[in-house]
Amino acid sequence: MKKLVEKHPLAIRWFHWVNFPVLMLLIWSGLWIYWANDIYRIGWGNTTLYKFFPQSFYDMVHLDHKLAQGMAWHFLLMWVFFINGLLYVGYTLFSGEWRYLLPNRHSFREAWQVTLHDLGLRKTAPLVQKYNGAQRIAYTAVVLMGLGSLLTGLAIYKPTQFGWLTQTLGGYEAARVQHFVLTIGYVLFFVVHVAQVGRAGWNNFRSMVAGFEIEDVPAAGAASPRLAQREPDTKA
Amino acid sequence: MAQEPTPAPDKIIPPHVSPDGEDLRLPPGSPLDQEATRRTRRSFIGLGLAGLAGVLGWRYLLNQPDADGTPAPFRRVLDANGRLSAAYFRETRLAPEFAKSRGVREVRTNGRAGLTSDIDLAAWRMVVQPYGGGAAQQFTLADIKALPRVEMTTQLKCIEGWSIIVNWAGTRFADFLAKYPLASRSGQPIRDVANPPADLAPYVSLVTPDEEYYVGLDMHSAIHPQTLLCYEINGQPLSLEHGAPLRLVTPLKYGIKHLKRIGTIAFVDARPADYWAEQGYDWDAGH
Numbered sequence: 001m002k003k004l005v006e007k008h009p010l011a012i013r014w015f016h017w018v019n020f021p022v023l024m025l026l027i028w029s030g031l032w033i034y035w036a037n038d039i040y041r042i043g044w045g046n047t048t049l050y051k052f053f054p055q056s057f058y059d060m061v062h063l064d065h066k067l068a069q070g071m072a073w074h075f076l077l078m079w080v081f082f083i084n085g086l087l088y089v090g091y092t093l094f095s096g097e098w099r100y101l102l103p104n105r106h107s108f109r110e111a112w113q114v115t116l117h118d119l120g121l122r123k124t125a126p127l128v129q130k131y132n133g134a135q136r137i138a139y140t141a142v143v144l145m146g147l148g149s150l151l152t153g154l155a156i157y158k159p160t161q162f163g164w165l166t167q168t169l170g171g172y173e174a175a176r177v178q179h180f181v182l183t184i185g186y187v188l189f190f191v192v193h194v195a196q197v198g199r200a201g202w203n204n205f206r207s208m209v210a211g212f213e214i215e216d217v218p219a220a221g222a223a224s225p226r227l228a229q230r231e232p233d234t235k236a
Numbered sequence: 237m238a239q240e241p242t243p244a245p246d247k248i249i250p251p252h253v254s255p256d257g258e259d260l261r262l263p264p265g266s267p268l269d270q271e272a273t274r275r276t277r278r279s280f281i282g283l284g285l286a287g288l289a290g291v292l293g294w295r296y297l298l299n300q301p302d303a304d305g306t307p308a309p310f311r312r313v314l315d316a317n318g319r320l321s322a323a324y325f326r327e328t329r330l331a332p333e334f335a336k337s338r339g340v341r342e343v344r345t346n347g348r349a350g351l352t353s354d355i356d357l358a359a360w361r362m363v364v365q366p367y368g369g370g371a372a373q374q375f376t377l378a379d380i381k382a383l384p385r386v387e388m389t390t391q392l393k394c395i396e397g398w399s400i401i402v403n404w405a406g407t408r409f410a411d412f413l414a415k416y417p418l419a420s421r422s423g424q425p426i427r428d429v430a431n432p433p434a435d436l437a438p439y440v441s442l443v444t445p446d447e448e449y450y451v452g453l454d455m456h457s458a459i460h461p462q463t464l465l466c467y468e469i470n471g472q473p474l475s476l477e478h479g480a481p482l483r484l485v486t487p488l489k490y491g492i493k494h495l496k497r498i499g500t501i502a503f504v505d506a507r508p509a510d511y512w513a514e515q516g517y518d519w520d521a522g523h
Contacts, residue, residue, distance in 0.1 A: 002262055004272055017283060021290060037397030067396065068516030072310040075317055075518070159393070160331045160488055160523040161324055167332065172391060172399055203260050210279035214260045214272065 005215040007130065007207040009095065015088040016208060022080045025073060027183055032070025035063045040180055052180075078153065085146050100130040102140055107133035118199070142189050145182050152179040305516030318520030327429050327460050331487035331523065334389045339403035343469055345477050346394060349511065350449025351497055357481050360445075367437040367503035368421040375416075377481045380465055383407035383415060388462060390487040392494070395512070395521065404485045406466035410459040419455070419503045429459050441508030442484055445499035452508030457488045457522060465498070490521045 008016075031053075040052040058064050092098045110133025116122035126132060131139065155166040155175035169175040197205055207213040262269040303311035361374040387405040410429050417425035419440070424433040432455075440458045443450040457463060463486040467474055474480040479496025486493060492512045502508070513519040 002260070002268065004268065004275075017286070021287075025294075033397065037394075039398070068305065068512075071395075071518060072306045072314060072516065076310055076313040079313075158321060158523055159391075161321060161326075161329055163329060163332060171332075172393065176397065206276060206279075209283050210275045212272070212275060214262060216260060 001217055003215050003217050004212040005217075006211060007213045008211050009091075009097065010211060011091050011095075012088070012097065013208055013211060015084055015091070018084050019081070019088070022077055022084065023186060026077050026081055027186065029070040029073035029077065030183055031061075031063050032066035033074060034180065035065075035070075036067040040177065075157075078150075081146070082150055085143070085150075089143065101136060101143075103133065103136040107136045109133065111137055118196075138189065138192075142186070145185055145189075149179060149182045152176075152182065155179075304514050304519075314518045314520070318518065318522065321520065321522055322454060322456065325456055325522075327456065331390050331462055334391070334401050336387075336389050336403050338401050339389050339470060340400045341470070343392075343402055343478060344394075344398075344400055346396070346491065348477075350444030350446060350495070351476065351479070352448070353446040355445065355476070355480075355497065360481050362482060362498050363500045364416070364418050365500065365502040366418040366423075372500075373416070373418065377467065380407055380412070380482060381467065383411050386411075386464060387468075388464070390462065390485075392485075392487070392491055393523065395490040395492050395517065403470050404464060404466045405468035405471070406464035406482075406485065408461060409463045409465055409484075410461065412465055413459065419459075426459055429461060432459060437503035437505065439504050439506065439508055441500075441502040441504055442495045442498055443500045443502075444495065444497050447499070449495060449511050450509055451484075451493045451495045452510045452513070452519065453484075453486070453489070453493060454520070454522075455503075457486060460486065460488050462487050488523055490523070492517065493521055 034052075035058065038052060041048045042050045042052075053063075092101060110126050110128065112133075113122060113126045114132045114134040117125045151165060152169060152175045154162050155169050156172060156179060159166040159172045159175075166172055166175055169178060197208075203213055262272055297309045298307055300307045300309050302308070306314070361376060362380070363372050363374055365372045384407060385405060386408055387403065389401060389403045391399050392402050393399040410426050413419045413426045415425070417423050419426070419437050420433040421435040421437075422433065424435070426432050426436075436455055438455055440453045440455060441450065442453070453463075463484070466479075466483050466485040467481060469475075469478055474483060474496075476497075479494075479498075482498045483496040484494050484498065493510075507519065510519055512521070
């Protein structure tokens with residue numbers, strides 16, 4: 001029997017869709033700032049495998065000479081990112097949603113099974129609650145990355161007033177590198193996330209907008225493969 | 237509940253198929269289908285309107301009249317951030333200092349605004365306008381060098397994002413004001429940076445002799461123990477390109493505030509003009 005099962009609470013959907021454009025604009029303005037001292041690369045010695053960023057990239061998206069504008073955008077949007085992130089974490093803690101998000105002792109094995117399944121090397125996906133192990137790890141990691149961006153950002157924004165933080169992170173230059181690497185991390189997260197959402201299909205995507213998912217719940221007694229396994233406290 | 241139709245499996249692609257091939261179609265026209273359609277439509281229209289409001293709101297902010305090279309709402313946020321960091325500021329928090337050996341030999345320079353006019357170093361004087369009026373006073377480099385000499389090796393951070401460790405020597409701005417009480421209305425000297433006179437000027441303005449480059453500082457940063465009237469780099473007198481004969485050094489601010497070749501210093505009530513702040517940068521630019 002098919003049912004509409006509540007999946008994402010309204011608050012989480014709002015936090016998600018506010019965060020998306022804000023993080024995009026933070027990355028964009030961050031690129032304007034980074035352009036003014038674009039020294040990072042992947043390589044060793046005189047060998048450079050990849051320079052952040054090639055001139056062709058700058059030319060393509062017109063990133064040059066926007067340092068002041070980039071800082072003005074960045075230092076406004078950082079507040080939105082911070083407040084939205086704080087509300088999100090607070091909400092997941094108080095609503096109990098954290099139970100679906102934090103990795104547990106099964107998550108790493110499950111994440112491996114999910115990976116094999118998604119690569120077509122395993123027939124069945126593991127039975128999971130709201131999120132599978134790979135999702136739990138990824139979504140918890142990206143929240144920690146958000147915290148990391150706030151802290152490394154603060155360390156390069158106010159390196160004297162928050163000198164203890166800057167020194168803990170290894171100094172001003174190190175904190176700047178970390179802030180940059182985390183940004184690259186978001187881009188990689190975004191690529192995988194969008195690919196997985198595309199793969200998971202409409203029913204799953206819609207649940208992040210409308211909140212519900214259609215489930216085929218077997219007749220009374222039998223266990224549902226996915227959402228119906230969730231504890232009743234989420235039927236809000 | 238309506239009976240589900242049973243389509244020929246090969247012909248119809250289920251619209252809501254799960255990744256594992258589960259058929260998640262709802263019986264068309266059923267109450268459940270209607271509910272799903274209604275909630276879906278409502279939510280997507282809501283998200284679309286929110287997105288539209290976001291785009292229009294952001295464009296509205298960007299299209300506000302400029303305040304010093306950046307749209308006014310962004311300027312207000314920069315200034316609010318500046319007030320917040322001023323409230324958090326403590327003169328006891330010091331920028332890290334390094335071993336002298338870690339200083340760079342070749343100190344990078346960036347921009348020549350204020351340094352392009354001719355200068356007669358022998359005739360140079362630092363002109364200081366006291367807070368609350370009164371005759372401007374003139375100081376020679378010897379006057380400055382007669383004050384306690386302070387040496388420090390700190391990180392110069394450029395607003396562009398690079399930094400270098402530099403060995404500086406000069407006199408504390410606070411020591412200058414301890415000897416010459418020009419920054420308080422009642423003419424009291426600064427004896428203790430933590431407890432300055434109550435009628436201290438809130439701002440300091442520094443301008444090059446040709447008035448081509450100018451910066452403003454908040455008084456708390458100006459009298460911080462690491463804010464120097466600097467006359468030496470790496471034990472050598474400043475070269476012209478580094479701001480001879482006297483420049484400002486403060487690891488409390490980005491490099492843009494380290495005005496080279498000081499001409500006039502004034503103590504004022506209103507936030508002084510600032511070369512880069514007029515071009516869209518944060519006025520505070522503080523660390």
